[in-house]
Amino acid sequence: MAIMSKKTVKDVNVQGKKVLVRVDFNVPMDKETGAITDDKRIRGALPTIQYLIDQQAKVILVSHLGRPKNGPEDKFSMKPVAARLAELLDKPVALASDVIGEDAKAKVADLQDGAILMLENVRFHAEETKNDPAFARELSSLAELYVNDAFGTAHRAHASSAGVANFLPGVMGNLIEKELDVMGKALDDPARPFVAILGGAKVSDKIGVIDNLLDKVDTLLIGGGMAYTFLKAQGKEIGLSLCENDKLDLAKMLLDKAAEKNVELLLPVDSVVADRFAADAKADTVMDIPSDRLAMDIGPETIKQYSAKVAGAKTVVWNGPMGVFEFDAFAEGTRAVAKAVAESGAISIIGGGDSAAAIEKLGFADQVTHISTGGGASLEFLEGKVLPGIDALLDKNPRRIFAAGNWKMNQGVPKEATDFLKALKPVVADAKATVAVGVPFTAIEAALKETAYTNINVAAENCHFEDKG
Structure with a gap:
């Protein structure tokens, strides 16, 4: 995969210009109080926003929040996000009551150099996710320049993440630049040994990632529910464990590819099993899974093997839990892998989602090199896919063939x-x-x-x- 060099916000003159910035402020909120429970996505965008303020740009922020289905809904308003951003910047953040309506246009017209305006939730418009050209054109008419700093939505060809770049010169912000620098180098020029750890429920969710990584890694460690499709493909007994029977041939093909590429692909040698999928189910550790049990986590011997491989690595990429991490009795595999990655001393990249949640929950966030801000986007990047929200931006070399x-x-x-x-x-x-x-x-x-x-x-x-x- 060729990662083309894109222009950044520092490559263009933003002084005095109206700059539309796509940020990912889709933050978790308390369902009862509406309070923001984790503001790291807001904090992640601060360097780009602060740079634009310092350069005296007129900053127009656009983001989605949640999944509104019927137009504007108070519970999905950007109001609490604007308030939290104002606290973090120690600076007023105006909030428009719409996205492309009269209030947004009036507030943009009144925007002073170095000031910030946040538009309402862009997904209040169904045209956003459809990448409707008319909506993208109307949104782009608010500004003179477009900055995409929302890596978490870069894999979506939506109006605010890709469509507006058809009407405005587009560049990337600091957050996306960092994501591409760190993950791009890990994939294209990794320090070796390069170990990838993949977990999660289904092989079908990670087919492309596994296939792409087999061309790059030295060792691939597989855990989570997806491991048992591979084990069954090898003829092993997996009891009632999660298995995609229609993907057995595909699993065999990937195992064969690993052998052809001389990639060491490890699967669980023991498992923590239960008689039912429940937090209070009785846990047992077994080498061979009984016919009336289902695997819920990797076992201690597997933890030992996987941890040893991670300890010897120079580059580690991790995406997906090793077991049913949300149930404490079946979270030890994920906890152990998180600890091993944090203590490895390797260049360590956590691919967002559950893996990032585990690293942060266990207090290892400051011991890893990079935690991606995009779960789905990082997965598709690891898969070698072109991300529409980045592909649409200006090339650093304007004379690209x-x-x-x-x-x-x-x-x-x-x-x-x-x-x-x-x-x-x-x-x-x-x-x-x-x-x-x-x-x-x-x-x-x-x-x-x-x-x-x-x-x-x-x-x-x-x-x-x-x-x-």
Whole structure:
């Protein structure tokens, strides 16, 4: 995967300009009081916001909060977020009562250099998640420059994270720059041995990540519910443990790839099991899982093996819990791995989500190199996917080569186009140039689907009465 160098907020002149900043202020809140229970996402955006203030930009912040389904709802208002940001900056933060309405426009017009305005929850508009061009155009009309500093939403092609970059020059903020620097180096030029730890419930959620990491790591440690699909694929008895039977062949293929690549892929050798999925279920440690038990965590021998591999690593990437971490009786595997990563002395990257929660809950946050702010985004980055919210930003090199080709009316049948693009993707995966293909209109839908989250852009060919040519 070629990680192209994108312009940052420090590469452009922001003084006196209206700057639209996409931040990820989707913070957890107490359901009873509405109070913010964890403000680290707000704190994470402070360096970019403070830089813009210092440069006397007119700062317009846009974010989502929660998942409103029916337009504006008080419980999803950005009001408490604006108040908390004002406390952290020790500076007033104005709040618009809408996103692209009259109040937002009036407050933007009155915005002074170095002042901050927060728009209301962008997901109060259904057009946001649909990446509606008209909505993106209206949102972009509020500003002269766009800064994306929301890594947590960079994997979504939404109006405020990708669409506005079609109408405004877009650059990345400090937070996204840090995410790309740390994770990009770990994937492209890691200190070795490079150990990856993957957990979570389903193999299907991590197929692309496993496949991509097998080309990069020295050792892959697998835990969580997904491990038992691999164990069953090896012919092991897994009892009532979580298993995706329709992914057994895929698991075998990944095991074979690991062997071909000389990657050491470790699976649990013992497990903590229970007779039911419950916090108060009786826990037993076994080497062989009885037919009437389900695995809930990795066992002590597996913890010992995994910890030893982590201790010898120079780079560690961790994404996903080792067991049912939310149940204390089945959290020891995750706790032990978190401790091993924290004490390893390696370059350690925690891929957001449950892994980040575990590291922070156990007090190890200051002992790891980097905790990603994006669960889904970090996962897709590890998978080698192109993130739309970053891909849409300006290249640092304005003279980047644009390599495009069309195939006229050839391969106009969707399957033909799909087969061709499947073969093309690995060939251009590390291309430094912008890559585009022009396809017949009959194959556009198939081409867009096949090239989603890759570095291949799709253009349309006009139609012609000939079958080929």
